[in-house]
Amino acid sequence: MEKERHVLVVFPHPDDEAFGVSGTIASHVNLGTPVTYACLTLGQMGRNMGNPPFANRETLPAIRKKELKDAARAMGINDLRMLGFRDKTVEFEDENMLTNLMSSLITELNPSLVITFYPGYSVHPDHEATGAAVVRAVEKIPAADRPKLHCVAFSRNCVEEIGEPDIVYDISAVADIKLDAIRAHRSQTELMLEEMADKLKEKDPKTLAWLNNERFWTYKFS
Amino acid sequence: MDPVILSEVQEALDRFKDKEVYVHLETTNGAYASHNNESFFSSGAYIRNAKVTYERAKITGEGPYRTGLKIPFGWVYAEGITHFEIDDKGRLLLAGHDFNGKLAVALEISETPFE
Ligand SMILES: [Zn+2]
Numbered sequence: 001m002e003k004e005r006h007v008l009v010v011f012p013h014p015d016d017e018a019f020g021v022s023g024t025i026a027s028h029v030n031l032g033t034p035v036t037y038a039c040l041t042l043g044q045m046g047r048n049m050g051n052p053p054f055a056n057r058e059t060l061p062a063i064r065k066k067e068l069k070d071a072a073r074a075m076g077i078n079d080l081r082m083l084g085f086r087d088k089t090v091e092f093e094d095e096n097m098l099t100n101l102m103s104s105l106i107t108e109l110n111p112s113l114v115i116t117f118y119p120g121y122s123v124h125p126d127h128e129a130t131g132a133a134v135v136r137a138v139e140k141i142p143a144a145d146r147p148k149l150h151c152v153a154f155s156r157n158c159v160e161e162i163g164e165p166d167i168v169y170d171i172s173a174v175a176d177i178k179l180d181a182i183r184a185h186r187s188q189t190e191l192m193l194e195e196m197a198d199k200l201k202e203k204d205p206k207t208l209a210w211l212n213n214e215r216f217w218t219y220k221f222s
Numbered sequence: 223m224d225p226v227i228l229s230e231v232q233e234a235l236d237r238f239k240d241k242e243v244y245v246h247l248e249t250t251n252g253a254y255a256s257h258n259n260e261s262f263f264s265s266g267a268y269i270r271n272a273k274v275t276y277e278r279a280k281i282t283g284e285g286p287y288r289t290g291l292k293i294p295f296g297w298v299y300a301e302g303i304t305h306f307e308i309d310d311k312g313r314l315l316l317a318g319h320d321f322n323g324k325l326a327v328a329l330e331i332s333e334t335p336f337e
Contacts, residue, residue: 045268047252051323053223056307056315057246057330061337088253088268124253156257191323 001169004033008111008147010102010134012040012090012126014068015185020152021115022075022181023171024214029076030174036079036109037072040130045087048188055187063187071184074177081105091129095136098129102137111147114138118151118217121158139221150216158217165215172212179211223305223317226287231306234314235279235289238331245272245291245298246330271335274298286318289329300329 007028011017017025017037028035042061049055055063065082072080083101085093106114117131131151138149150167171178182189199207250266276291281303290299302318309315313332320326330336 045248045250047250047324047326049223049317049319049323049325051319053305053317053319053323056223056305056309056317057248057325057328058309058313058315058336123257126253156260 001027001031003031004028005112006109007033007035008105008109008114009035009037010040010105010114010116010130011037012085012124012130013043013046013087014039014041014064014071015043015182015188016117016127017075018071018178018182018185018189020154020214022071023174023178023212024115024169024216025075025077026174026177026181027169027171034079035075035077036081036105036111037077038081038083038105039068040083040085040090041087041126042068042082043087043188046188048191050187051191060187064185067185067187071181074180074184076177088126090126093129095133098133099136099140102133103140106137106141106147113148113150115150115152115216118153118158118162118219121153121155121162121217122151123155135219135221138219143221149219151219152215153217162217162220165217167216167218169214169216170212171214172208175212223307223315226281226285226303226306226316228281228287230308231281231287231289231314231316234306234308235281235291235331238314238333239276239279241333242273242275244332244335245274246270246328246332246336247272247298247300249300249327250325252324272298281316289316291331298329300327302327303329 043064044061116134117127119131248268251264255262255264274293276293278292281289287303288301303316305317307315316329318327
């Protein structure tokens, strides 16, 4: 992993960073690199309320806000920006406004690496809209001055259409931090972690590979 | 939230009768439904802070329950309601959780706008 000047991570939902990127984030933090995490929404529309439910539609935003802060602390991020959008509405916002918002973050922070979702291959409409806004903002910068743009993709057709990820980090050295970050999003991850607990204990190869490998596609500007 | 107690929910519904109230109504399969199961048709609807005044309201069924609000020129209804809560702001929160405990439907009524 290269030492970066500054890493900017842009995702729409608290917990988007946890599964695919938290190990990478923790590794950058360990190298002494400042990391900014801009999270567009509070995941207000999350469907996991606990079983039996300990959250409801109205208490969920505050719960997820705290979980997001806890996760940021676990990863060692000290610049967390909550951008104040509402879950599942990002794609309906004005595209120019979103682009300008991303441009202003990039101008302010001057990151050498930006991490977001790969538009077209990231399933949730908020993921697509967020990734697309970041791509538009980076695209506006002259090619020679652009930060690196690493994207997360997980749609069924992604490998078929954009190939295998060109970056795969083994984050096993910080796997504990990653698990803490996942755990921090308790309302959304508790059930899944329960199902995974035995597999982790048995060191099931598939589960470990899923946990320890973080995959990115360098964005290809056309 | 607690499992629906019909009398308590009905009482709360009646308290908002003939008042100007704000309604939150949503149904959802989750944004990942079609990703997880390609043969699944994903759909949902959402309205937040619709201002209505209803003349009658009823929760009924054997559980999961159905709830309908009769408004001057139409209706508001939700089905699949399993849980309720009257929160510290006096708002009535109704929700339906599916077999995995995930929220599938919500109908909420408040005298002040939801944030
Ligand atoms: Zn997400």
